[in-house]
Amino acid sequence: MQRQASFQATETGRLYLVPTPIGNLDDMTFRAIKVLKEVDLICAEDTRHTRQLLNHFEITTKAISFHEHNTEQRLPELVARLKQGENLAQCSDAGMPSISDPGKELVAACVKEGIPVVPLPGANAALTALIASGLSPQPFYFYGFLERKHQQQVTELTALRNRGETMIFYEAPHRLAKTLTTMAEVFGEERQAVLARELTKRYEEFERGSLAELVAWAKEGVRGEFVVMVAGNDHPQEDEQRPSGTPLEQIQAAVDGGQSPNAAIKQVAKRLGLNRQDLYKQYHQL
Known part of the structure; x- marks a missing residue:
């Protein structure tokens, strides 16, 4: 068993997980700005993107890149700095670190070494979309991005077909129509779903309807990053004798x-x- 008292005196530094706005800069919290100004180093998914945010809020703290392609290289360096007493902040390009974004490896390394990990609350696309979707907000099942190949998606979605919770996925605009088509194939064309795009931005939109209706809409061409929410299955089609599982x-x-x-x-x-x-x-x- 391991106990973390986040704000008690410690010989090591702390890792702060700092959410960033998903579109509207006004969603940056006072606490997030304060932490980014006070830490010794910021670990950013993309330093060019993060620098724009830092400049907007007049934050001069040094930022270095930390993403899926340099994780193995950066981890020993970052853990060493934390052990020496430095405080680090980690942020992704938008939303919360570790949620379909880099972050989990550094968190796991800190937990293993007994280094405090302090999460800050803030913007998150999945929950922001869910509470305005009109679908049942709880329980919900967050999945994130599906695999890209059709057959892999079919396998993933088949395992989810009879879940009763509202399911939440992320998808890029150029793959949306194909992913919705596969969902309609596996879940059924009449399953209700909601698409949320450009959350917190000027062109924020929600599209609500059956998967068949949303497929037709998406095929006309879409822009923006999407949160895809699919209603749970209230009446599973499989009977008790039919095999379950993946x-x-x-x-x-x-x-x-x-x-x-x-x-x-x-x-x-x-x-x-x-x-x-x-x-x-x-x-x-x-």
Whole structure:
């Protein structure tokens, strides 16, 4: 068991997780500005983007890059600085660190070393969209970005098909129509969903309707980053005898029951409408 008393005296520094605005700079908190001014170093997803924010609020603290491509290189340096007593702030380009953004590796390293990690509240696209969606706000299931390939999305969404919670995803504009089409394929065209784009900005919009309606709308061409919210399944189509779990779990269950792997793969692929060769490669880890 490990106990963290965030603001008691410590020999190490502290890592502050600082949310940044998702569009409207007025959403920056007084506390976030104060922390960014007082820390010894800012770890930014993109220093060019963050520098614009820092300049706006007249913050002169040094910032260095910390993102998915240099995590392994930066981690030892940052942990060493924290151990020496320096205070660091981590921020992503928009929203909260670690939520579909870099951050979790540094947090995990600090927890392992007993270095206090202090989270600041602030802007978050998922919750901002959810409370105005009109869908049930709780319980909800945050998923973030799906895989990009169609068959991988089908596998992911199939495992989510019967969840009762409102589901929240992120998606880029150039992939939105294809992702919504796959959702309609797996969840059904009549499943209700809501799209939120350009949150907190001048052209903020919400599009509400069935997945079929939203697919037709998205195919006309869209701009902006999207939060995609899909209503939970109130009436699961699967009966109690139908296998549950992910496709790979269903295959393994059939194999454990005495079926050959090839027969199980063929059966699950047919039942779920998946590509048999893709399932074969996934199952055999090829």
